[in-house]
Amino acid sequence: VFIMKLLVILLFSGLMTGCRGNSSYSLPPKLLLVSFDGFRADYLQNYEFPHLQNFIKEGVLVEHVKNVFITKTFPNHYSIVTGLYEESHGIVANSMYDAVTKKHFSDSNDKDPFWWNEAVPIWVTNQLQENRSSAAAMWPGTDVLIHNTTPSYFMNYSISVSFEERVNNITTWLSNSNPPVTFATLYWEEPDASGHKYGPEDKENMRRVLKEIDDLIGYLVQKLKMLGLWENLNVIITSDHGMTQCSENRWINLDLCIDRSNYSLIDLSPVAAVLPKINITEVYEKLKNCSPHMNVYLKKDIPDRYYYQHNDRIQPIILVADEGWTIVLNKSSSKLGDHGYDNSLPSMHPFLAAHGPAFHKGYKYSTINIVDIYPMMCHILGLKPHPNNGTFSHTKCLLVDQWCINLPEAIGIVIGALLALTTLTCLIIIMQNRLSVPHPFSRLQLQEDDDDPLIDL
Ligand SMILES: *[C@@H]1O[C@H](CO)[C@@H](O)[C@H](O)[C@H]1NC(C)=O
Ligand SMILES: *[C@@H]1O[C@H](CO)[C@@H](O)[C@H](O)[C@H]1NC(C)=O
Ligand SMILES: *[C@@H]1O[C@H](CO)[C@@H](O)[C@H](O)[C@H]1NC(C)=O
Ligand SMILES: *[C@@H]1O[C@H](CO)[C@@H](O)[C@H](O)[C@H]1NC(C)=O
Ligand SMILES: *[C@@H]1O[C@H](CO)[C@@H](O)[C@H](O)[C@H]1NC(C)=O
Ligand SMILES: *[C@@H]1O[C@H](CO)[C@@H](O)[C@H](O)[C@H]1NC(C)=O
Ligand SMILES: *[C@@H]1O[C@H](CO)[C@@H](O)[C@H](O)[C@H]1NC(C)=O
Ligand SMILES: *[C@@H]1O[C@H](CO)[C@@H](O)[C@H](O)[C@H]1NC(C)=O
Numbered sequence: 001v002f003i004m005k006l007l008v009i010l011l012f013s014g015l016m017t018g019c020r021g022n023s024s025y026s027l028p029p030k031l032l033l034v035s036f037d038g039f040r041a042d043y044l045q046n047y048e049f050p051h052l053q054n055f056i057k058e059g060v061l062v063e064h065v066k067n068v069f070i071t072k073t074f075p076n077h078y079s080i081v082t083g084l085y086e087e088s089h090g091i092v093a094n095s096m097y098d099a100v101t102k103k104h105f106s107d108s109n110d111k112d113p114f115w116w117n118e119a120v121p122i123w124v125t126n127q128l129q130e131n132r133s134s135a136a137a138m139w140p141g142t143d144v145l146i147h148n149t150t151p152s153y154f155m156n157y158s159i160s161v162s163f164e165e166r167v168n169n170i171t172t173w174l175s176n177s178n179p180p181v182t183f184a185t186l187y188w189e190e191p192d193a194s195g196h197k198y199g200p201e202d203k204e205n206m207r208r209v210l211k212e213i214d215d216l217i218g219y220l221v222q223k224l225k226m227l228g229l230w231e232n233l234n235v236i237i238t239s240d241h242g243m244t245q246c247s248e249n250r251w252i253n254l255d256l257c258i259d260r261s262n263y264s265l266i267d268l269s270p271v272a273a274v275l276p277k278i279n280i281t282e283v284y285e286k287l288k289n290c291s292p293h294m295n296v297y298l299k300k301d302i303p304d305r306y307y308y309q310h311n312d313r314i315q316p317i318i319l320v321a322d323e324g325w326t327i328v329l330n331k332s333s334s335k336l337g338d339h340g341y342d343n344s345l346p347s348m349h350p351f352l353a354a355h356g357p358a359f360h361k362g363y364k365y366s367t368i369n370i371v372d373i374y375p376m377m378c379h380i381l382g383l384k385p386h387p388n389n390g391t392f393s394h395t396k397c398l399l400v401d402q403w404c405i406n407l408p409e410a411i412g413i414v415i416g417a418l419l420a421l422t423t424l425t426c427l428i429i430i431m432q433n434r435l436s437v438p439h440p441f442s443r444l445q446l447q448e449d450d451d452d453p454l455i456d457l
């Protein structure tokens with residue numbers, strides 16, 4: 001018997017390693033990470049997305065992704081690919097100033113590696129840890145020499161390259177390159193641009209814009225199917241932040257509170273970064289009571305929950321406008337929608353959908369953090385993650401190779417087990433009563449007779 005058992009175990013382990021060896025040899029896992037800038041989470045509930053809903057039906061959906069403060073484009077895109085809060089990855093705003101080197105950063109002046117080198121994005125790790133390549137279509141930072149490395153295949157940023165061209169080139173790279181492209185990113189500027197222009201409450205315009213987005217998703221999926229990439233490719237569709245309605249009636253004019261000559265303004269709205277030219281305390285005192293719709297923080301007093309303090313690029317004073325309020329310098333702003341506000345506001349959250357062999361089919365989940373995406377992607381690609389602020393277990397329920405029960409399921413299982421046990425006990429009691437009451441002696445005999453074979457089994 002012992003030898004039989006040993007043989008069975010050997011056979012099974014042989015089969016297991018055989019399978020694993022083959023699959024990892026012939027099919028290295030591949031991942032395409034897609035971002036539609038400014039895709040607010042509840043657009044999914046309030047508008048129709050036939051193509052995206054089909055994608056979700058065969059995959060997973062996370063309804064809210066809690067992003068990082070400040071809820072702006074560059075910082076959140078870098079958190080997705082590093083798993084770090086802004087204070088730890090160093091891209092703390094779309095506009096930055098470094099007092100030591102006197103360098104400036106903006107979305108149109110972003111190519112100096114200095115700004116990016118505080119972290120290692122996943123496309124670099126993918127190329128350095130494994131003999132694999134990465135490809136990128138416009139994701140922020142992918143045209144920068146970060147740690148002396150760009151993706152093997154990338155595009156210099158240009159807003160005028162169409163979505164179709166981005167998709168065509170990225171899918172070409174995914175299909176035929178050696179070493180194989182196993183990680184690719186794709187970025188698109190909408191619905192952010194239209195969200196700013198019309199405001200998210202302009203249903204008519206947003207319906208048109210979001211239908212266009214859905215058609216682009218349809219184009220992407222069709223292209224992947226045509227090229228035979230669809231079945232084996234993992235695809236994540238997500239975003240960096242949401243969008244909220246603004247109004248000319250909700251302006252905070254800094255010129256009414258402080259003379260412009262007293263400070264430099266590094267970033268303006270809805271989170272202003274203020275570098276005082278005179279005594280910091282004096283500037284703080286002037287701004288402190290400037291508006292009831294704006295919080296004013298000395299750097300050391302920025303709330304812990306923002307994880308937005310421990311970096312030299314965060315200025316000595318920051319001003320945080322309330323949702324829907326705009327900080328201005330005595331001039332008009334035509335934005336009807338904006339983002340950047342407190343990251344606990346649902347209007348600031350994006351969503352995440354995913355499809356592919358690594359993901360469950362038809363699974364909905366309420367929320368994860370944006371920094372949790374990075375450890376999940378490393379797991380899918382078999383990469384060792386750099387130290388980060390994400391939690392892998394938050395995403396376990398999305399993945400087919402992980403054991404996970406959520407709370408309702410756990411309660412269901414416990415109740416089910418209790419019900420089954422109760423039913424069984426009742427049955428046994430009833431049977432015992434039936435058997436024991438009319439024939440007390442034969443029951444005893446039966447039990448004696450049954451004992452031996454039971455023990456043998
Ligand atoms: C490995 O898997 C591929 C496709 O899944 C199959 O075609 C091939 O025969 C397998 N190789 C071995 C050695 O099992
Ligand atoms: C990007 O632009 C730089 C500088 O203009 C150029 O040297 C480089 O070849 C471009 N790279 C790609 C992939 O287009
Ligand atoms: C996409 O690929 C085509 C064909 O190789 C090439 O001509 C074009 O420049 C590429 N587009 C970008 C933005 O790199
Ligand atoms: C990586 O892949 C290239 C191209 O296939 C090959 O020439 C090289 O030897 C590989 N290096 C390692 C370390 O596997
Ligand atoms: C600061 O502003 C005040 C006016 O509020 C002005 O008198 C003063 O010169 C300014 N100081 C500097 C250093 O610009
Ligand atoms: C800044 O101003 C405050 C109050 O006006 C004063 O107590 C403090 O000494 C000043 N600090 C410097 C460095 O001038
Ligand atoms: C602010 O705007 C008002 C009205 O347009 C103008 O009178 C004033 O000079 C402006 N102040 C500054 C500092 O630009
Ligand atoms: C985030 O992760 C980095 C890297 O491990 C670490 O240095 C930092 O302390 C973490 N931040 C928090 C708030 O835990």
Ligand SMILES: [Zn+2]
Binds near residue numbers: 038192241
């Ligand atoms: Zn954005």
